[in-house]
Amino acid sequence: MSDNVEVKTLIIDEQEVSARRGQTILQVARENDINIPTLCHLEGLSNIGACRLCLVEIKGSNKLLPACVATVYEGMEVTTNSERLQQHRKTILELLFAERNHICAVCVSNGHCELQTMAQDQGLTHVRLPYRNPQLNVDASHERFTVDHNRCILCTRCVRACAEIEGAHIWDVMGRGINSMIITDLHQDWGSSACTRCGKCVQVCPTGALFDKSKIGSDHPKYPDFLPYLNLMREAQ
């Protein structure tokens, strides 16, 4: 069968599925109710394949591919949940927990945190790595919001939401590797940045790193579902 055919057929977890050309493995899996865990991916934002939680196995290849950015091809055979993948995912989560200071008990997002939920879903009971316990700043200079770098997992959803949806591009990433930090403007305080105060970054943040000052208390759920709707309405205009 030619590669130019619009419809592709492939196998995900021994299930025969069909897809359109250009679709990612993640899109096809979700259309068919096959769960692949993700953290940096968010419906409505571009994909960057940063968190590596969505890694999947492809038959005939030793390389693991991030399902959020890998596109399907005809005859592809995908495994989304092998023992090897589970081990990788657990290790990724352990690295995230060990990297900064994630103290769920006193976090604003306790009970509504995607990292916490992911750890529970993946059956993470211990972190085998030593915690780094870095000394990180809390920027509370903004009138409405706070960023606590202790809880940031560098998923860059805030960066993408601000640049791609709001069009302000206040957020960005500074530094490299373990020293990476999200910053506002050219590393100025959030309060003195050109922030439009729209709050989209807070809603898309998967942890308690970005939060609304007025929502401190028992519940601080976030509602990132507005993004696909916003995109749809803009396309319609």
Place this chain on the structure above:
Amino acid sequence: MSQTITIDPVTRLEGHGKITIQLNGRGQVEDAHFHVTQVRGFEKFAEGRPFYEMPSLMARICGICPVSHLIASAKACEAIMAVRIPHTAAQLRRMLNLAQMVQSHALSFFHLSSPDLLLGMESDSAKRHIFGVAAAHPELGRAGIGLRRFGQHMIELLGNKRIHPGWVVPGGVTEPLSPAHRDEILAGLPEAYANLKLAITAYKSIAASFKGEIEVFANFPSNYLGLINEDESIEFTDGLLRLIDPKGNIIEDGIAAPRFSEVIGEAVEDYTYTKFVYYKPLGYAEGSYRVGPLPRLNIVKSMGTPLADIELAEFKQISAGPIESSFHYHHARLVEALYGLEKIEQILTDPLILDKHVRATAGVNRLEGAGQIEAPRGTLFHNYKVDEDGKITWANLVVATGHNNNAMNKGVLQSAKAYVKDGKFTPGALNRIEAVIRTFDPCLSCSTHAFGQMPLAMTIVNADGEVVDTLIR
């Protein structure tokens, strides 16, 4: 040759502590110390955090009285915000505080102290715990567990969680009370009253048999500190502090939270992590005082609720002036729990109790704030300084156990002198010395709930460091 006796750990307390008794060459008790052996560091690691996180962070200090820390902390934050919280929020918090007082007093009386009181100080230590009480006095065991459950369940109905509810926030509370939850609390009250009545009757029937203990359980004149209303009735959540002397005369009245640090100081001793709190104008240790149920009843003229007022009148018959023996903390706790139930019932009839407006909002309007309340164990004070973004730059907490520290040490010495003779002691003596600490129901660091079966070792060590006698239960 001098010797040292150590009781480590002291059991049936909130937290970890130990007792050291120093004997002189003739085997007589020379000195005694009560050590709190853990340091927590909450004040230090609060630094750099946003002030509005403080209530939920500080509540983690303790699983028994998180509500006290929540409310004291929220009040300090509200001073920083310079807001007055809505009437309904204040009433709901008052109820939450009372619910916690009831459950904590039930815990102290039934779970921690009733084994000594109902089974006897000399009874078999293997059975001297709440299950032993339940076996010997099933109705009292059930009552204790039932009363504590009422308080805990009420905290859950108000704050969605029994322990560490995040419901109390700077500015008020996050959710109003629902009619269904109000009705559920009201429905639980008759059983709570009945359970408490059993405890009061039981205590009164056995109190007289503890005459010896009453004599030496921290029985000495001291000053007393506690919150009081304008009409001189008892107060746990608002009101102002009053300090009275051993004769009952007012030393200082109307101490509001911002003035607390002006008049109250903290001293440090080498042998314990708990500070020694004192009234500054009298100096350390002259200005030491006691806090908690007994001092509160010594200070107030009335409870402000009918049944508790009858009990208070009877309680005050014990002595013409302030009641001195810390053994009477047990009795005072029961009077307060009764007040708690009555006051909860009163507050639930407030026509505005279901009002939806329960939160005030504001940013940083002052760079320092303080809040004070009465925790079950005594006065609790939180004080924070913040930068202009609202991040904590300095925090100080003065807790009930610090206020009572000097009195507890004096009490341990007094009872050790009475029960350790010629360097000899019995398991009953050892338990009595621990029981002195238990009367204060201290919250040592609240991180561990030592209970019943923990090993207790008392050791006599001679001047050369050799163990000459040990007793392990």
